[in-house]
Amino acid sequence: MKIIITPLLLLFPALGCAMNYQNMSEADMQKMMAQMEKSQACMAEVDQSELKKFEARANQMEARVKKLCASGKRDAAEQEAVAFGQEVSADPAMQKMQECARLMQGAMPGVPGTAAQTTEDHKDRHICDD
Numbered sequence: 001m002k003i004i005i006t007p008l009l010l011l012f013p014a015l016g017c018a019m020n021y022q023n024m025s026e027a028d029m030q031k032m033m034a035q036m037e038k039s040q041a042c043m044a045e046v047d048q049s050e051l052k053k054f055e056a057r058a059n060q061m062e063a064r065v066k067k068l069c070a071s072g073k074r075d076a077a078e079q080e081a082v083a084f085g086q087e088v089s090a091d092p093a094m095q096k097m098q099e100c101a102r103l104m105q106g107a108m109p110g111v112p113g114t115a116a117q118t119t120e121d122h123k124d125r126h127i128c129d130d
Contacts, residue, residue: 035104039100039103039104042096042099042100042103043100046093046100047092047093050092050093051097054088054091061080061084064080065077065080065081065127065128068080074126074128077128078126078127078128
């Protein structure tokens with residue numbers, strides 16, 4: 001759960017890091033600022049009540065997965081996590097946030113936390129080991 005949400009939550013603190021870019025031309029800085037404004041406008045379109053519902057659901061799922069991991073039910077924990085990941089992928093509010101994150105990724109290449117992580121990034125890791 002946090003694997004998917006964390007990059008999105010790290011999006012805005014990363015904005016501060018962008019201001020420290022050295023050797024940026026004024027045109028590059030203006031372009032980056034315009035992308036940041038687009039991303040911010042995009043985030044304003046995300047239904048906050050849906051995000052709160054989703055956050056509550058993610059917290060419940062995290063607790064359930066941790067409990068399964070602690071009791072040695074690694075396969076069940078992994079299945080729950082995968083099912084939740086699929087739910088996240090299909091959720092309109094989450095899709096909108098990913099769209100907004102892609103806008104920011106274009107504004108700040110190379111800044112950690114702005115690129116959405118993929119399943120490929122985590123294919124060799126188990127949910128109970130995170």
